[in-house]
Amino acid sequence: MPNEQPRLRGVEKYHPLYRLNQFPHGFAMALGKELVYLLATRNSPRLEGSDWEEIFARCIGAKWCPSNVGLDDVVLEQMAWGAKTIKNKTPFDVKLVRLISGRNSPAYSYKVNDVKELPNDELGGKILSIWNGRVAEVRKKFSTVRTVVLIKGNDLSEISAFETETVMYDAPEYFWQWNDRQNLEGYEKATKIHRFSWQPHGSQFTVIEDVPEKRLKLRIKRPPLVRQDAVLKSVAFDESWIEIVQ
DSSP: OTTOOOOOSSOOOOOOSSOTTOOOTTHHHHHHHHHHHHHHHOSSOOOOHHHHHHHHHHHHTOEEOOOSSSSOSEEETTEEEEEEEEEOSOTTTOOEEEEEEEEOOHHHHHOOOOGGGSOHHHHHHHHHHHHHHHHHHHHTTOSEEEEEEEEEOTTSSEEEEEEEEOOOOOGGGEEEEEOTTSOEEEEETTTOOEEEEEOTTTOEEEEEEEOOSSOEEEEOOOOOOOOHHHHHHHTTOOGGGOOOOO
């Protein structure tokens, strides 16, 4: 059988540590504890993007390594995540979220200084190609690349979380047009659904993502605020720890 292919060792496909959007056992309670701790130690119920990156990494036992690209802020084995936070009044029910996904500058990447001179679809294709290039570079290093999104209510009393695959987009599947605010919007040709927005001033690229019905939902009871003097007492603070240099 001259066409028979040999069996090779060490080329098996990597299997993710858990299925997409099915967070590992214990994750929900670990996240809840992180949020209770955060609320107990901050005067205002705020949670920034870097907080979420670090919290998510701890909850799954991964390494937090903030990235300029924003696609591999959290790393575990051959898996990488970009982490996004969105504020919404109804995190349990919201259907769509807008994910700010970097600055895609045709001027920097393609030396296109007057974007209005290009046909809409050609400009949109260049914007997508910048995104696709970033994704391709990250996928060279990791077998699985995902985006993990935290949707937070106004006071963090309700939150939801979900994952989505970080994918590249096929430019011919979309058409682009300028809106009344002079931002460029990308739509699926097949469905006419709005999927992307791009701002020429600042080059901000936004992906409009469907939120799955099956998402992690947590309701958090706000704990009493821990006083500063109580924390200092608990660590046996001594004034000798502080050196006034100037």
